[in-house]
Amino acid sequence: NAGVTQTPKFQVLKTGQSMTLQCAQDMNHEYMSWYRQDPGMGLRLIHYSVGAGITDQGEVPNGYNVSRSTTEDFPLRLLSAAPSQTSVYFCASSRPRAGGPNEQFFGPGTRLTVL
Amino acid sequence: DQQVKQNSPSLSVQEGRISILNCDYTNSMFDYFLWYKKYPAEGPTFLISISSIKDKNEDGRFTVFLNKSAKHLSLHIVPSQPGDSAVYFCAARFGNQFYFGTGTSLTVIP
Numbered sequence: 001n002a003g004v005t006q007t008p009k010f011q012v013l014k015t016g017q018s019m020t021l022q023c024a025q026d027m028n029h030e031y032m033s034w035y036r037q038d039p040g041m042g043l044r045l046i047h048y049s050v051g052a053g054i055t056d057q058g059e060v061p062n063g064y065n066v067s068r069s070t071t072e073d074f075p076l077r078l079l080s081a082a083p084s085q086t087s088v089y090f091c092a093s094s095r096p097r098a099g100g101p102n103e104q105f106f107g108p109g110t111r112l113t114v115l
Numbered sequence: 116d117q118q119v120k121q122n123s124p125s126l127s128v129q130e131g132r133i134s135i136l137n138c139d140y141t142n143s144m145f146d147y148f149l150w151y152k153k154y155p156a157e158g159p160t161f162l163i164s165i166s167s168i169k170d171k172n173e174d175g176r177f178t179v180f181l182n183k184s185a186k187h188l189s190l191h192i193v194p195s196q197p198g199d200s201a202v203y204f205c206a207a208r209f210g211n212q213f214y215f216g217t218g219t220s221l222t223v224i225p
Contacts, residue, residue, distance in 0.1 A: 106158030
């Protein structure tokens with residue numbers, strides 16, 4: 001099992017450019033999510049999905065789009081990058097279980113800089 | 116507004132001693148609390164969790180305590196080892212969303 005994979009590892013964008021951060025998992029997990037980590041802010045939830053075809057917003061969804069056409073993939077799209085989106089982005093997945101906390105498995109992260 | 120807070124950005128402990136990491140929260144509807152450990156340039160990894168209906172959960176060297184009346188949880192690591200040096204995040208679940216604290220950087224001194 002590769003677990004949760006993210007590409008690219010690093011990316012530099014100019015303001016206004018668009019791009020897609022890729023996330024894939026091979027554990028057949030229903031739940032997938034995207035977080036951003038900023039200094040002094042911890043991890044903040046951007047969007048999440050409880051299964052293919054179902055997505056919902058987290059704490060900080062503005063400026064980001066997601067879709068979930070398969071169980072394995074959960075791409076995050078930046079439509080028009082802004083310097084405020086400079087951050088480290090983590091994708092995570094988990095299998096919800098009754099009576100359990102559904103601990104998440106995280107990818108290695110994508111470090112994005114917007115100039 | 117931050118619903119989960121870790122007020123100590125850093126902590127240093129001697130090897131073999133106890134490390135205590137603290138976390139406070141504001142939302143009484145959280146049903147699970149989790150601790151994650153993060154090394155530089157890696158994603159967080161799950162460490163231990165506790166249900167809101169319990170007050171203690173133990174897994175090897177790691178014990179999490181929950182005080183619901185104080186809206187406070189703590190992670191105890193005994194004995195601390197140099198390999199425990201990392202950033203520790205507490206997280207809380209409400210529905211399908213997880214809320215993370217800002218992290219505490221633990222350094223275990225050999």
